[in-house]
Amino acid sequence: MTRSGELLKAMVGIASVNPRAGSGPGFGEAAVAEYVRAWLTARGVKAELREVLPGRPNVVATVPGRDPRMVLLESHLDTVETTGMTVDPFAGTIRDGRLYGRGACDAKGPLAAFMLAAEELAAGDPPPVGVVLAGVVDEEHAYQGVLGLISDLGDAPLAGAVVGEPTGLVPATAHKGCVRYTVRALGTAGHSSRPDEAVNAVALMTRVIDHIGAAAPDVPPHPLLGTATRCVTRIRGGEGPNTVPGRCEIDVDRRTLPGEDPVEVWRRDRAELAALIPGRIEVDEPFTVDYALDTPAGSPVPAALRRALEAAGRPATVQGMPFGTDASKLARAASPRSSSAPAPSPTPTPPTSPSRWRTWTSPRASSPTPSAPWGAGHEADAARRTRRQRGRRVRPHRPxxxxxxxxxxxxxxxxxxxxxxxxxxxxxxxxxxxxxxxxxxxxxxxxxxxxxxxxxxxxxxxxxxxxxxxxxxxxxxxxxxxxxxxxxxxxxxxxxxxxxxxxxxxxxPSHRGRGARRPRRRRRPPGRRHPRARRRPHLLSA
Incomplete structure (x- = not known):
């Protein structure tokens, strides 16, 4: 077995399933991150762990070069679940010259190649430019690993980046983006013995599903990626076998093309689907937003990669990939002076998690500034109310x-x-x-x-x-x-x-300020005087 096969087999044997669906043995990337760090350190490569989420660290290694600029080699440590696999997911079975196991392609195989390259560079003379090797977490769910890496790199002078993904050993310079959201049908629940007295939410949702399957996105195709797509990935509805469901939900996955804004795509889809059954369809804000990638094939990094592939006798024609990767986040974070191609300007994105998206403005926010953060208008109103109430003296017994x-x-x-x-x-x-x-x-x-x-x-x-x-x-x-x-x-x-x-x-009931009811006075029985009442003299008639 080759050294690359041994290294890959060892990493496949360390379970690192993304804990998006739960936790327990085999979930999380901490064990494989520690293995990568120890392997690189033992071979003279400076490596360290940088925690991004509790118990989930990135591993980052550096090989200094003659030029202060650096090239980033990035791959991810987490894998998807093992449900439905026909081989042992963590045995690393080798058959006909191929290694089978969870993560062998996506993406521990590219990570093993990057680790061997870093070992070779550290053993020889300093390379022309520095190399940063990063194994990141959470690529299969919310991209928190690459966002943490971008924050750690800061203003580092990056000349370019190569992201390891299963592309079939062909250079890929473009991939699709994604926006995912939940659609909800609202019916009227009832007993299954009297379905005519209820409104079946599942039956309403079938009309939405049929429309999504029949109406393709009206977007011109991309030369490398083809057409945009939209499909239903999950459905939830019903409470029992003898009740008519009053609620049904589906998750929709919409793949976007370069040039499309995922948030604008979601807004158009919301208007389109809500109009199918007015008053019965709700569309939630997106829980996943990812942008497409479209790097010019003539840029320095893709051009150098194509020359290397041609020298090795491999296909060097650039292609596009239908899935998403960390590359789009790196391209959007790059500045024009440190990237081979100008990065797109930042675009507001919705708050699917507290630490990722913070700048999207809800259409319901009352802030007069379109770029104000979520809820800024309400906070400003509260601040004004607080200023008005300062110095106002309110008696406790009367509003x-x-x-x-x-x-x-x-x-x-x-x-x-x-x-x-x-x-x-x-x-x-x-x-x-x-x-x-x-x-x-x-x-x-x-x-x-x-x-x-x-x-x-x-x-x-x-x-x-x-x-x-x-x-x-x-x-x-x-x-x-x-x-x-x-x-x-x-x-x-x-x-x-x-x-x-x-x-x-x-x-x-919980407020004693303005508008509160005053306590009702107790009535005295007839004929009884107040203890402190002043006695008045009787006037006798003449």
Whole structure:
């Protein structure tokens, strides 16, 4: 057996399944990372472990060169699961000159080749440029390993990078990107004995699946990658054999081409699928976003690789790969001065995990600046409210007095004993407060009614009217930004009348500030005086 075969067999024998689906023996890359570090160190190559996730380190080795610039050789340590394999996944069985096992091609084979190359370079004279060898984690799931490597490299003068992947020993300069998201069909659950009284969410989802299979993405093909694709990868629905499902979900995998923005692709797909069954289809924000790669074939690194392949008698025609790799992340992170080709400018991406994407702006955010981070508008509103409340003295036994509302904005007030005492203000709309960011509506809360400013109180028979248990004629219209009244048990006398709790509006059961109900006085039995009452003289008639 050759040295490369022995090294590859040893690494295949160390299980390093990506722990995306669980944890336990054989999951995680720590063991194989330590093996790579020890192997390189024993052969005079400086190597170290750099933890990216808890218990999951990258291994990074360096061979200094005559030029301060460096070439990066990168491959990944993790593998996919072993389900369905017909051979022992970790035995490294050799048959007809080939080694079989999980990770033999993807991607411990390329990693073994890089390790042997680093050993040879360290044993001889310094190479023309330095070499950085990196084995990274989490390539099969969320790319946290390569992102951690990019952060560690910082402003290192990289001349180029070669990423080891199973390309069939042909140079690949392009690959597809990817965006994955969840689609949800909302039906009405019911008993299977009366299916006509329910709306089957699985039946609704079949229309979406048929549409995805029949409607190909309308994108011009790429010369190396072909057409963009879209398919369903997972489906979840139903709760029991005798119930009509009211909910069904699918995961969609959309492969993008160079020039496509995955976030824009997701927005178009969301509008397209939601229009199939209006009001019944929801599309979640993407949980995976990856960009395509398209390196010019004439760039220095691909050109040098093609010359080396031609000298070895191997095919040297550049090709494209349908899968994604760490190369696209490295290309996007490279600056024009350190890359053979200008890297694309950073594009906002959605927050699928706390440490990866932080700059995507939700269309629901109320920040006036399009490039502001997620939720910046709400944080600014909270800061303004805090500044307004500074210095305001509010007595603990009585809520702060508010300005009187104009007569036109006090429609539908209750006529009970409390009268207008229950009127409190929530946030006004943006156009009524000088263009201030927000989006909440002006809500009036009274003992008997709740309504939007300037409009009449909803009548019991109108759509959207809701009658509460406690009190007469208590109604609550829908709040701004999707908030709804939530029924809660009565919590003493500090909550809103009838046990109503309005999310985000002061005066709820857990709030004692503006809008809270005042404690009710206890009545004295007839004929009894207050202990401190002053005795008055009786007036006798003449």
């Amino acid at each position: 702060a007095r508010l300005p009187r509302l104009p007569r036109a904005g006090v429609a539908g007030l209750g006529t009970g004993r409390r009268g207008r005492r229950g009127v409190r203000r929530a946030a006004r709309p943006a156009d009524a407060r000088g263009g201030r960011a927000g989006g909440e509506r002006h809500l009036l809360l009274t003992h008997g009614h709740a309504d939007h400013a300037g409009g009449a109180a909803p009548r019991p028979g109108r759509p959207g009217a809701r009658r509460s248990r406690g009190g007469t004629g208590e109604r609550l219209d829908r709040l701004g930004r999707g908030g709804e009244a939530q029924r809660r048990p009565r919590q003493g006398r500090r909550g809103l009348p009838g046990g109503l709790h309005v999310p985000g509006v002061p005066g709820g």
